[in-house]
Amino acid sequence: MTIKDAFSILNGADNAATQYLINTTYNDLYNLYKPKIQASTEKKIIGGISTQDSWTALTGKWNSFANSVAGRLANFKPVNTELDDYLTNKALSGMFLKVENEELKIRKEVSARVSPILQRVFGSLDKTTN
Numbered sequence: 001m002t003i004k005d006a007f008s009i010l011n012g013a014d015n016a017a018t019q020y021l022i023n024t025t026y027n028d029l030y031n032l033y034k035p036k037i038q039a040s041t042e043k044k045i046i047g048g049i050s051t052q053d054s055w056t057a058l059t060g061k062w063n064s065f066a067n068s069v070a071g072r073l074a075n076f077k078p079v080n081t082e083l084d085d086y087l088t089n090k091a092l093s094g095m096f097l098k099v100e101n102e103e104l105k106i107r108k109e110v111s112a113r114v115s116p117i118l119q120r121v122f123g124s125l126d127k128t129t130n
Contacts, residue, residue: 010121014107018100029095030088037091038084055083 001020009016041052059081066076080086105112106122113119 014104015100017103018096022096029092033091034084034088037087041083052083
């Protein structure tokens with residue numbers, strides 16, 4: 001992170017830090033999360049069938065219907081059959097949503113600034129807006 005990045009975050013939108021984290025860490029986090037999620041979805045559960053097996057069977061049938069004449073007429077859309085990709089992206093989206101919510105609290109609520117550095121940095125914004 002550069003000094004310019006830090007000032008852009010500090011003086012940026014209410015989710016500037018979150019956007020910076022998404023832009024700089026998303027791919028690395030995706031690559032860390034996906035193998036763990038994949039290992040979980042490939043575990044055999046009930047009747048020797050994995051979540052991945054069930055998902056593939058279900059989405060395969062759905063996509064066959066969605067791509068049929070009737071499905072296209074009804075405007076049905078095929079779904080992503082890559083469960084691990086879908087779950088990894090959803091997990092990261094949820095995590096960054098939580099980060100964004102915390103960032104907003106820190107920016108707006110003095111009581112959310114629980115460390116001296118947060119108090120000093122974001123307190124400087126309070127002085128410029130009053």
